Amino acid sequence: MTGRTDPCTPLDAREVEDWFAETDVLVVGYGGAGACAALEADASGADVVLLEVASAGGGTTALSGGQIYLGGGTPIQRACGFEDTREAMEAYIRIAAGANADLEKIRVYCEESLTHFDWLVAQGVVFNPEYYGGKHTNTPEYQSLCWSGNEKGWRESQAAKPAPRAHKPKAFWEDGGATLMATLRAAVERTRIRVEPDTRALTLIRENGRIVGALCRRDGAQRAFRARRGVVLACGGFIMNRDMVAKYAPRLVDGAPLGSPHDDGSGILMGIGAGGAALNMSEGFVSVIWYPDGVFCEGVFVNEQGQRFVNEDCYHARGGHHCLNQTGRKAYMVVDDAIYTKPPLYSAAEVREVGESFEELEQAAGFPAGTLSATMATYNRFAAKGEDPLFHKHRDFLRPLDRPPYALLDFSIDTGIFYPAFTLGGLDTTIDGEVRTPTGERIPGLYAAGRTAAGVPRSGEGYASGMSVGDATFFGRRAGRAAAAAR
Amino acid sequence: MTGRTDPCTPLDAREVEDWFAETDVLVVGYGGAGACAALEADASGADVVLLEVASAGGGTTALSGGQIYLGGGTPIQRACGFEDTREAMEAYIRIAAGANADLEKIRVYCEESLTHFDWLVAQGVVFNPEYYGGKHTNTPEYQSLCWSGNEKGWRESQAAKPAPRAHKPKAFWEDGGATLMATLRAAVERTRIRVEPDTRALTLIRENGRIVGALCRRDGAQRAFRARRGVVLACGGFIMNRDMVAKYAPRLVDGAPLGSPHDDGSGILMGIGAGGAALNMSEGFVSVIWYPDGVFCEGVFVNEQGQRFVNEDCYHARGGHHCLNQTGRKAYMVVDDAIYTKPPLYSAAEVREVGESFEELEQAAGFPAGTLSATMATYNRFAAKGEDPLFHKHRDFLRPLDRPPYALLDFSIDTGIFYPAFTLGGLDTTIDGEVRTPTGERIPGLYAAGRTAAGVPRSGEGYASGMSVGDATFFGRRAGRAAAAAR
Numbered sequence: 001m002t003g004r005t006d007p008c009t010p011l012d013a014r015e016v017e018d019w020f021a022e023t024d025v026l027v028v029g030y031g032g033a034g035a036c037a038a039l040e041a042d043a044s045g046a047d048v049v050l051l052e053v054a055s056a057g058g059g060t061t062a063l064s065g066g067q068i069y070l071g072g073g074t075p076i077q078r079a080c081g082f083e084d085t086r087e088a089m090e091a092y093i094r095i096a097a098g099a100n101a102d103l104e105k106i107r108v109y110c111e112e113s114l115t116h117f118d119w120l121v122a123q124g125v126v127f128n129p130e131y132y133g134g135k136h137t138n139t140p141e142y143q144s145l146c147w148s149g150n151e152k153g154w155r156e157s158q159a160a161k162p163a164p165r166a167h168k169p170k171a172f173w174e175d176g177g178a179t180l181m182a183t184l185r186a187a188v189e190r191t192r193i194r195v196e197p198d199t200r201a202l203t204l205i206r207e208n209g210r211i212v213g214a215l216c217r218r219d220g221a222q223r224a225f226r227a228r229r230g231v232v233l234a235c236g237g238f239i240m241n242r243d244m245v246a247k248y249a250p251r252l253v254d255g256a257p258l259g260s261p262h263d264d265g266s267g268i269l270m271g272i273g274a275g276g277a278a279l280n281m282s283e284g285f286v287s288v289i290w291y292p293d294g295v296f297c298e299g300v301f302v303n304e305q306g307q308r309f310v311n312e313d314c315y316h317a318r319g320g321h322h323c324l325n326q327t328g329r330k331a332y333m334v335v336d337d338a339i340y341t342k343p344p345l346y347s348a349a350e351v352r353e354v355g356e357s358f359e360e361l362e363q364a365a366g367f368p369a370g371t372l373s374a375t376m377a378t379y380n381r382f383a384a385k386g387e388d389p390l391f392h393k394h395r396d397f398l399r400p401l402d403r404p405p406y407a408l409l410d411f412s413i414d415t416g417i418f419y420p421a422f423t424l425g426g427l428d429t430t431i432d433g434e435v436r437t438p439t440g441e442r443i444p445g446l447y448a449a450g451r452t453a454a455g456v457p458r459s460g461e462g463y464a465s466g467m468s469v470g471d472a473t474f475f476g477r478r479a480g481r482a483a484a485a486a487r
Numbered sequence: 488m489t490g491r492t493d494p495c496t497p498l499d500a501r502e503v504e505d506w507f508a509e510t511d512v513l514v515v516g517y518g519g520a521g522a523c524a525a526l527e528a529d530a531s532g533a534d535v536v537l538l539e540v541a542s543a544g545g546g547t548t549a550l551s552g553g554q555i556y557l558g559g560g561t562p563i564q565r566a567c568g569f570e571d572t573r574e575a576m577e578a579y580i581r582i583a584a585g586a587n588a589d590l591e592k593i594r595v596y597c598e599e600s601l602t603h604f605d606w607l608v609a610q611g612v613v614f615n616p617e618y619y620g621g622k623h624t625n626t627p628e629y630q631s632l633c634w635s636g637n638e639k640g641w642r643e644s645q646a647a648k649p650a651p652r653a654h655k656p657k658a659f660w661e662d663g664g665a666t667l668m669a670t671l672r673a674a675v676e677r678t679r680i681r682v683e684p685d686t687r688a689l690t691l692i693r694e695n696g697r698i699v700g701a702l703c704r705r706d707g708a709q710r711a712f713r714a715r716r717g718v719v720l721a722c723g724g725f726i727m728n729r730d731m732v733a734k735y736a737p738r739l740v741d742g743a744p745l746g747s748p749h750d751d752g753s754g755i756l757m758g759i760g761a762g763g764a765a766l767n768m769s770e771g772f773v774s775v776i777w778y779p780d781g782v783f784c785e786g787v788f789v790n791e792q793g794q795r796f797v798n799e800d801c802y803h804a805r806g807g808h809h810c811l812n813q814t815g816r817k818a819y820m821v822v823d824d825a826i827y828t829k830p831p832l833y834s835a836a837e838v839r840e841v842g843e844s845f846e847e848l849e850q851a852a853g854f855p856a857g858t859l860s861a862t863m864a865t866y867n868r869f870a871a872k873g874e875d876p877l878f879h880k881h882r883d884f885l886r887p888l889d890r891p892p893y894a895l896l897d898f899s900i901d902t903g904i905f906y907p908a909f910t911l912g913g914l915d916t917t918i919d920g921e922v923r924t925p926t927g928e929r930i931p932g933l934y935a936a937g938r939t940a941a942g943v944p945r946s947g948e949g950y951a952s953g954m955s956v957g958d959a960t961f962f963g964r965r966a967g968r969a970a971a972a973a974r
Contacts, residue, residue, distance in 0.1 A: 008924045099737035250586035282769040305877045307794045368876035374861040389855035390792040437495045
């Protein structure tokens with residue numbers, strides 16, 4: 001065995017002197033994608049080894065809020081009184097994924113959403129048929145169902161009948177991800193899956209053009225794991241690899257990395273090294289959060305031109321996207337005395353200026369005369385009629401801001417407020433998780449899922465909570481099944 | 488020899504039964520980058536074979552306007568009365584390249600700009616010391632020097648003293664690129680460089696981890712070319728490969744592909760197949776053009792919210808970038824009777840509405856009341872003072888639009904007007920053209936230049952004419968020298 005550890009350089013199997021372990025399916029990474037891949041490979045009758053670099057399974061899924069984007073009329077949706085269809089879900093996700101959408105993945109994800117719900121329940125995941133209807137980043141207590149994207153947005157709702165689709169395993173507030181992973185770990189423990197913690201995959205092993213294993217570091221030594229049928233890379237994204245972020249997604253550099261320390265891009269690098277194409281690499285979730293509570297959705301975002309730029313009731317990743325796109329990355333929110341009591345929960349946006357009138361606020365804050373004040377006059381005039389012809393904010397959040405004093409909250413990223421970010425680029429895979437080269441050839445023996453792959457969520461602007469964990473668990477399962485069936 | 492032709496799968500040298508030709512440096516692609524790589528490799532004493540898929544050299548450079556971004560006080564700049572410094576040029580290009588900038592490439596490009604000018608002249612390139620100061624896409628006659636970017640823009644000019652830096656070889660109007668390539672072809676013909684036209688590179692050939700040649704198709708047969716020192720990929724970008732554009736740069740899909748038919752991404756794919764990282768793949772030049780003549784820079788761009796979004800005197804790629812970023816990709820220009828005679832030369836933007844007042848125009852065109860009219864009132868009020876506090880248009884183009892009737896020209900991409908596009912993503916290379924893996928390892932024997940590489944121009948929003956041909960010729964030379972020196 002050589003001492004090399006470059007993830008981009010697969011090891012030739014002929015260089016392996018002895019194999020530390022051998023299995024049918026080798027899954028690299030024990031987060032949501034890896035757990036589901038392992039479970040399905042095991043259920044298919046394959047021997048499975050599940051590697052994890054940390055001391056226990058969990059990954060970034062365990063750190064997430066745990067929402068899973070499911071729809072088409074799940075038992076939870078129906079119990080809470082919501083109708084949904086596969087078609088509506090698919091139409092919405094296509095808009096959400098934007099120009100980079102993988103239509104084939106979206107199609108199968110929606111077609112099999114109810115089946116995926118059932119499978120999760122069969123693994124022990126408990127969904128609580130309670131609905132939370134407020135504007136929040138998650139359900140604040142034990143409710144399982146909530147809105148998590150832009151489904152009720154003007155453009156989206158014209159194309160697709162809205163329904164809440166974020167399904168959080170029963171857990172308090174943001175504990176959904178930890179609960180989900182605890183449940184999946186328990187499911188894994190009921191199987192023959194061999195879990196190998198504290199094991200870092202260094203590079204893939206190749207034999208005659210086929211991926212046949214991974215070279216790992218474990219107990220200070222290099223160990224080769226052989227996979228007779230396939231290797232599933234489920235090692236997360238790359239937000240923690242600052243060099244990769246600077247190279248591939250520089251727009252995310254100033255965001256607060258949201259992930260586990262092991263979102264280091266190693267899975268993507270190993271996949272590229274094996275010949276895989278990396279797609280959507282510049283895209284990422286980047287957010288700024290002005291709710292809860294929903295009252296701040298009654299505020300008005302303006303840029304340094306004093307112009308509006310987004311519907312303020314949108315999902316926070318859309319807000320973050322647009323705040324970062326304004327000149328100088330400057331973004332402010334105008335509020336009135338009726339809604340301002342304290343800064344929003346997640347963004348301690350500070351008051352930059354106050355004024356008894358919009359003209360006074362405009363002048364005090366240094367906006368050119370006639371800009372902010374004209375924006376607010378137009379906004380208020382239409383809001384009084386329950387209309388927002390510019391950005392189509394929902395009438396639930398439309399109220400003229402007419403109770404002075406007025407304040408300008410600073411949401412610019414250079415204030416240091418929370419702009420969480422994670423990556424949405426990864427390996428190009430088929431709907432069965434097979435990694436493809438840039439010319440579309442499949443790489444025998446190699447699979448990827450979760451944020452190691454470019455999946456259903458492709459756009460920060462269109463992201464909805466639950467899309468990443470939904471994609472990871474769903475396509476993790478498919479990758480595990482496909483790897484188990486490979487010969 | 489096998490029949491395979493996947494560019495992403497390098498051929499093992501052991502599979503080569505006989506070599507059709509052998510040389511020191513093999514240059515793939517006879518555009519600006521390839522010609523310069525070949526010339527410098529030859530000048531270094533290496534044997535050079537220069538492959539071209541078409542029947543003659545020229546490539547996309549020959550189709551371009553031929554501007555070369557040079558500065559720091561070139562003889563042409565000085566003859567025309569302009570001062571410039573390396574520092575100013577570097578500061579400007581750093582802003583232009585944006586977040587994705589390769590600072591090392593920018594540094595050496597600026598440091599050696601005068602040397603590059605001299606080298607081009609030594610090859611026979613003639614620059615005509617005449618300056619054209621108008622707002623145009625190129626010099627309209629035989630002048631060699633003009634402004635070609637956002638140097639005089641507010642933000643840029645604060646950071647870097649402006650100077651015109653587009654240097655067009657002496658030629659009429661847009662004939663600069665054809666003239667440049669005719670000159671470089673003549674230079675090549677004076678050397679020992681062996682040009683092989685009608686030869687398509689299919690895939691690279693690898694031996695013990697080193698790139699040692701390329702398998703090509705020629706006269707209907709597969710032919711292996713061996714390179715003792717290095718292979719330089721100079722095969723252009725990928726705007727003509729619609730599958731790659733959809734995968735990597737979907738934002739450019741609806742643009743009019745600007746390039747030669749051979750900008751098919753084959754060089755990038757071959758480089759990826761050999762282990763090279765591809766960077767900046769989602770970025771591209773995309774433009775909409777509202778000048779000449781400059782009078783339309785006195786117009787006011789508005790989006791469907793009736794808001795301004797850009798300084799209308801900016802370079803056309805910045806305009807195209809922002810027009811595409813507006814909601815619904817809708818963009819309009821407000822003009823008055825003083826400037827509107829016929830549509831701009833390159834964009835036959837049609838009149839969508841006319842009105843005797845801005846209120847009438849607003850209503851007729853369906854803008855919400857108080858939007859377009861407020862925008863224009865503010866614009867005119869400041870323009871009368873020679874100010875544009877919102878977007879800082881230069882005072883040369885600031886004039887109140889006060890001569891009715893007013894018209895709204897439709898610049899939206901869905902009108903079918905000209906939105907030319909080309910790609911700015913490619914292989915990650917060192918300043919010597921060495922192709923790097925995603926972890927930064929050099930791939931022995933492999934070099935890239937021109938739009939096959941991710942070079943100095945990285946951002947459509949910040950692009951200036953001459954940056955791509957400048958980068959291609961400059962880093963083509965460096966790649967050729969480095970390959971010739973490799974052992």
